[in-house]
Amino acid sequence: MNWLRRGTSEPLWKEEFSVRTADERYVTRRQLTKFLVLTSLGMFVGNIWILIRSLFYKAPVYPQQPVAQLGEIPVGGVKLFSYPTKDDRCIMIRTAQDEYVSYSQKCTHLSCAVYYSQAENRLECPCHQGFFSIKDGAVLQGPPSRPLPRVVLEARGKQLVAIEVKG
């Protein structure tokens, strides 16, 4: 760390315990400048870390999993299931006769479980009043800044199969 102390021949303890007040202020500000530059380096390293994660990102492979039978839930009804792992809770809503939508049940704010409000026709997070659109999972109101991840469903015969998660 000698490069940080270039330009002075005094030992650090002598610099930090200056006899004159002006000298003391001088040293404190100079050391704060060093600290700020090191913090700036930390921010840069953080951005590099995100860049490396982005470059080496591998798209996850999702299993194809039957989640419900067609007509199993009534229009306006809800079914909960787990996808792609048993820890990822999802919510499926039948919005019309032949229309189903499904989203991750984790609120994108602080991971509380969202529920379907039939009266308001939206997904609501009870923790901090975050509301999501039933059409695309977009944030309608509240603290969440990202939409709910959408589970893509496909009708195969009489089954609804979850094939991937988007977002």
Added chain:
Amino acid sequence: MPTSNDLPPQNRGLTAIAGAMSLITVLLIVQIWLLSAALESFLGGNRHTALPAAIFSGVMFLISLGLYAFVDRIDSEVRGSSNGR
């Protein structure tokens, strides 16, 4: 009217450091915002913002480093003139 050259070298050094420190602080605030925005974007599944964010953050770090080198030079000069008195 007194100019900055009339001030003692220690005070001139202090002024230079305070100026550099202010600029570095502004750059640091922008870097913190940039890091949080890049992370938010990355977690949101958008991976195209990482490269420009890293480049801008690197540029701001280099400017901060340049300002620190400037402070270091002023420091050496001030100490040199103080020791010479």
